[in-house]
Amino acid sequence: MKENVSMNEIANIFKVSKVTVSKALNDKPGVSDELRKEIKKRAEQMGYRINSAARSLKTNKAFNIGILIAERFIEDPASYYFGVWGKLTTVLSDLGYSAIMETLTVKNENELNLPMMYSERKVDGLIILGQLKKDYLNLFENFDMPVVFFDFYIKDSNVDSVVIDNFYSGYQITNMLVSKGHTRIGFVGNIYSTSSIQDRFLGYYRSLLENKIPINYDYCVSDRNDDGQLIELTLPKQMPTAFVCNNDQVAYRYIQMLNKHGIKVPIDCSIVSFDNTIFSTLSNPPITTVDTHVEEMVNVVTKVMLKKINVPNKSYNRILVKSSIIVRDSVKDLTSKNI
Amino acid sequence: MKENVSMNEIANIFKVSKVTVSKALNDKPGVSDELRKEIKKRAEQMGYRINSAARSLKTNKAFNIGILIAERFIEDPASYYFGVWGKLTTVLSDLGYSAIMETLTVKNENELNLPMMYSERKVDGLIILGQLKKDYLNLFENFDMPVVFFDFYIKDSNVDSVVIDNFYSGYQITNMLVSKGHTRIGFVGNIYSTSSIQDRFLGYYRSLLENKIPINYDYCVSDRNDDGQLIELTLPKQMPTAFVCNNDQVAYRYIQMLNKHGIKVPIDCSIVSFDNTIFSTLSNPPITTVDTHVEEMVNVVTKVMLKKINVPNKSYNRILVKSSIIVRDSVKDLTSKNI
């Protein structure tokens, strides 16, 4: 394989200028169709590869998108973000962009150091995967490069974000329980911990309101302390017929805890949760959960990013992506005849 | 934030040339310490960011490493490769390199299309994460860019690779079972399916040989067909006291199958496996497994890659990274007094 073929070399072969070769290869007007075809063919044969550094230097576009993720999110091998990561890479690639990944260390986050891919001008835009410290996120207000937050948002920010519709998801899955005849429904999760748990809880509450079911805090239990550290799961003061758990992992643990107390799912108690992660399929029984449509979220975030790159000062605010219920075996139908 | 500060701008402020600024910022000799310090300070204040496209154009080094992974490996949300991916990114970043990720679609693999990051000269080297089709891998023989295979190797290849020492791992964990008094030991896995299963099996066999335990194929069962598709797990013709499973996921499934037959782990039967993935911790009981030292493998592969970039024609062949046993609760000690 030839090491370095340049446009100039190809131009010499055809006795034309490199300008013509550039136009031919980039599908720009100003070359006859025939010549264009010949040049493209020859370039391919010669193993021509464009020098994107030279292109970037001229055009000020790197055709790279940076993806920043905090180290703590990838320590968990079952992290939801890995899937996002993979899909982002694939989708960007289809659009002619490469994905540069960088992990943000605790140190860099605390010291407010911007990522290397930014300070070396390697990327045209930045996608922030998962919530970071407020101070760090503030760096991106009025930033000199397009930035989109993925899977979280912060209040009073002018940075665009793409998030799941947690509120609606909570509403939806609780409605489903009600439609199966459940009226005593609990919630598992610390509702003061993250905005995503809070929104899911509020959706759950909305469903109760709409169905004229009074909320009963005796059915509700916490799953973590205010610092986000998981705590031991307990039975509520009174037992409901169903629980809405704030995510699959908690649901998985909750089922194990119930089993220890001799309570079988879904015979004695129904469980639903959110995220459609590996925990929902590995659980016994497999859990009815809310799928977050990662694919759709990724499509949306890349589309927004490319628009922002081309029209810098437009704002998209908070974009909600809808979700859908995946029905598995953790919910009992109380309305069916064969109880 | 100022959009575009160049070396020239900084040079004008100090009434020196951009050459001096370049030397100062890059810690190259030829500038007085005092001036260097002043320039660096000022550059920081002005928000100077190097234009790596310009640097690349001159030096022919992008300071990007490409990581190629087949789409099929990231479809499984619990894929072992995600962790590798994350660590690679972190380690490369520490060394001043950015990681460009690209997924290889089935189509591109079949049509032998090289990755975009290569054909646009965006990377200085390529790490291939996980085995690809032979034909595709053949593209990298005598390639015009450093390439390292990660977690697999192919025979008769001159491409360097970094792999776990599967043979030794199998040997080691089987030795452990023997030391706990087990002599009837089975193996779970199709030994004709992948080189990694085969190597683990051969390590297991070596331990038996060394301990003068005749191998008994009646203790062994398959876990997948020759195409790699998982099949239903069954009990062997005779029951051993322990099984070496070729990976955690299989072990997880095998324990579930044993439970269905009323066989309890580790009371009635011991289980060990490989990889230390989420399946080994989620299992009940948690499984004693072989940890693959991802961190070490990543350190090795990046070190090799950087060496190859700097000294292109040196060869490192197959580098084996050792592993270690993580003891959990799935093995019964047959030698202890309190049986």
Next chain:
DNA sequence: CTGAAAGCGCTTACAG
């Protein structure tokens, strides 16, 4: 220690 000059491989605006 410092700098003038050349040049990396493209793209763009303009002229013919």
Next chain:
DNA sequence: CTGAAAGCGCTTACAG
């Protein structure tokens, strides 16, 4: 349709 010229922002080899 085609090309000469300029220039993107650096680095390097060399001269002073």
